[in-house]
Amino acid sequence: LYEYPASQAAMERALKVVPSGIYGHQGPSEGCYVPVSSFPLFSKTASGTRFIDADGNEFIDYMCGYGPNVLGYKDADVDAAAAAQAKLEDVVTIPSTTMVDFAELLVDQVASADWAFFAKNGGDTTTLAIMTARAATKRKRIVFIAGYYHGVAPWTQKLDYPGVLEEDVTNNIIIPWNDPVAFEKVLNAYSGEIAAFISTPYMHGNFLDNVLPAPGYWQAIRKLCDKHGVVLIMDDVRAGFRLDLAGSDHHFGFEADLICFCKAIANGYNVSALLGKAALKDVVSSITYTGSYWMSAVPFAAGIATQTKLRELNAPARFAELGTRLTTGLVGAAADQGLHLIASGEPALFYLRLADDDSLMLHQEWVAQMMRRGIFLTSHHNHFINASLTEADVDLTIEIAHEAFGVVKAAHPELG
Ligand code: PMP
Numbered sequence: 062l063y064e065y066p067a068s069q070a071a072m073e074r075a076l077k078v079v080p081s082g083i084y085g086h087q088g089p090s091e092g093c094y095v096p097v098s099s100f101p102l103f104s105k106t107a108s109g110t111r112f113i114d115a116d117g118n119e120f121i122d123y124m125c126g127y128g129p130n131v132l133g134y135k136d137a138d139v140d141a142a143a144a145a146q147a148k149l150e151d152v153v154t155i156p157s158t159t160m161v162d163f164a165e166l167l168v169d170q171v172a173s174a175d176w177a178f179f180a181k182n183g184g185d186t187t188t189l190a191i192m193t194a195r196a197a198t199k200r201k202r203i204v205f206i207a208g209y210y211h212g213v214a215p216w217t218q219k220l221d222y223p224g225v226l227e228e229d230v231t232n233n234i235i236i237p238w239n240d241p242v243a244f245e246k247v248l249n250a251y252s253g254e255i256a257a258f259i260s261t262p263y264m265h266g267n268f269l270d271n272v273l274p275a276p277g278y279w280q281a282i283r284k285l286c287d288k289h290g291v292v293l294i295m296d297d298v299r300a301g302f303r304l305d306l307a308g309s310d311h312h313f314g315f316e317a318d319l320i321c322f323c324k325a326i327a328n329g330y331n332v333s334a335l336l337g338k339a340a341l342k343d344v345v346s347s348i349t350y351t352g353s354y355w356m357s358a359v360p361f362a363a364g365i366a367t368q369t370k371l372r373e374l375n376a377p378a379r380f381a382e383l384g385t386r387l388t389t390g391l392v393g394a395a396a397d398q399g400l401h402l403i404a405s406g407e408p409a410l411f412y413l414r415l416a417d418d419d420s421l422m423l424h425q426e427w428v429a430q431m432m433r434r435g436i437f438l439t440s441h442h443n444h445f446i447n448a449s450l451t452e453a454d455v456d457l458t459i460e461i462a463h464e465a466f467g468v469v470k471a472a473h474p475e476l477g
Contacts, residue, residue, distance in 0.1 A: 128324030133449025184212025208266030271406030384408025
């Protein structure tokens with residue numbers, strides 16, 4: 062079983078000079094709970110679908126850097142394209158035409174898009190989308206789905222979170238997922254006041270089973286947005302390019318007005334993009350919005366290589382196939398021990414929950430047992446498939462899951 066003394070020693074150093082040691086959801090204490098004693102804290106090297114931590118433990122990584130690893134760590138084709146661009150230039154006073162090449166590629170590939178605006182993080186694009194909707198409609202209010210995550214800008218946070226003002230969130234209205242009737246009620250109650258509806262393509266929130274759109278849901282939302290002049294924003298930061306290279310709105314049979322991409326766009330090179338409809342192009346041009354590194358050329362070259370390779374591999378079909386093989390196998394492995402594992406969401410971004418207790422603690426125990434045997438999962442967040450994962454990796458994962466479920470079952474005789 063894996064031990065983590067080098068990671069833990071590094072954490073002691075980190076705690077002295079970095080707030081909370083590792084902040085945010087990548088840290089051991091927030092969001093994706095695994096008992097810290099079972100959790101590797103620092104990574105040393107990564108390749109394909111695996112990384113090796115500071116202690117030399119090797120993991121099959123089902124978190125893929127929380128999404129960016131879509132082709133495999135250190136993908137040779139992407140790294141070669143990035144290196145060739147780096148030889149020419151990266152951050153310069155004026156942009157490289159590589160930016161235009163990448164914008165052309167994305168506009169061609171993404172069904173709903175007529176233009177592309179590049180930034181760095183997913184949150185840069187969701188914030189720009191909200192500003193664009195407000196600038197276009199001259200309205201204030203935004204409709205969200207309960208359990209949403211659109212980044213960490215103040216407008217995305219909750220009133221009781223530290224550092225957030227009432228003014229930051231006072232125009233946020235939250236409705237349940239899969240409920241066009243609730244949306245229509247809000248549209249009528251705040252007639253002429255709603256600027257945007259923002260949502261991920263399906264409900265892939267944390268700490269609960271993920272939920273796909275009901276038949277006709279997105280078409281009903283699209284219709285209501287059109288009727289009331291509301292900008293429909295697709296936050297495809299997490300699911301983008303894993304379900305459909307033409308966009309997750311296309312995957313679910315509708316067109317968004319604005320679509321936010323980040324994680325799987327350039328295989329880990331640092332770029333994000335807001336794409337949108339022609340009618341909003343002048344509006345987005347009018348907004349004051351930029352950043353020091355937003356036109357760096359290396360990530361554009363990496364993005365072109367990434368999207369080209371994803372197309373060649375027909376990657377979304379492969380992700381669905383591997384994700385289905387994995388989740389079916391894991392559910393079966395749990396059942397062999399008399400346990401009930403629920404897999405939800407799209408197989409390319411599967412979410413897992415051991416349903417034999419309501420506290421979610423049993424699930425955490427199983428994740429800890431997987432972790433200490435070299436399978437990196439998180440407890441209460443969806444996972445990610447990448448194109449360098451193989452059937453053999455999946456089968457090995459299922460074999461290890463059998464053992465890990467057995468250990469959990471043996472520790473809990475009360476489960477019968
Ligand atoms: N939206 C969604 C759906 C996300 O999953 C994330 C990142 N987890 C973001 C927005 C924010 O992206 P970033 O962390 O790159 O700012």
